[in-house]
Amino acid sequence: MSRQTIHTDLAPAAVGTYSQAVKVGNTVYISGQLGLDPKTMELKDGFDAQAKQAFANLKAICEAAGGSLNDVVKFNVSLTDLNDFAALNTVFEANLTAPYPARAAVQVAAIPKGGVVEIEAIMFVE
Template identity: 60%
Template sequence: MAKQIIHTDGAPQAIGTYSQAVKVNGSTVYLSGQIGLDPATMELVDGIEAQVHRVFKNLKAVAEAAGGSLADVVKLNIFLTDLSHFALVNTIMAEYFTQPYPARAAVGVAQLPRNALVEADGVLEIGA
């Protein structure tokens, strides 16, 4: 199995012991969780709407660094500290993804790194 570590300055640097993404066998990419960190400042953007947008922009940057795009996402996991933001996530997600949408889970959690309000990770299958 060929394994390639993916890195881009277009997304925040890892804040722990992980890579931004790992590409295996040339076509499957595992995206690490992204929170609403601005990659230039490494500061969390303010508010749920801005954080959701930043999360998708960060995922997009890593997907592109891996040679893919958000259109290649086959599975997306979204973690929210407040599930009342579920509808907002759906609305914003529609700005970054088109039908057919990827499989997805949305999970309510007690807390996220840096007290973020939302985090998302995913799996891409490039060329599928």
């Protein structure tokens, strides 16, 4: 089975020893995306702006891998404050259509770069 590294300039460059995504067969594993602007590599301000930017980054990576957000089968979300859960749902609803993929959301002590949300995804493309 082949392994392909996915990269797009429309999403932030990796800030560590990882790839934006790796495609193995028909499955694409997308690394956690912060609310980083891919041009400035600066975090957006506040939860809503960071969550929207994280989705924009995910969308760009999905497209670079030959799919779309609608092809995502699982999201894992890390939040620094579970009180942002309702706002998270609003951002998900704005970016996805039913039937929705599987999802986990957990509160964590910290996120890289001082972010307040990080979203990773698993996508299946044919």
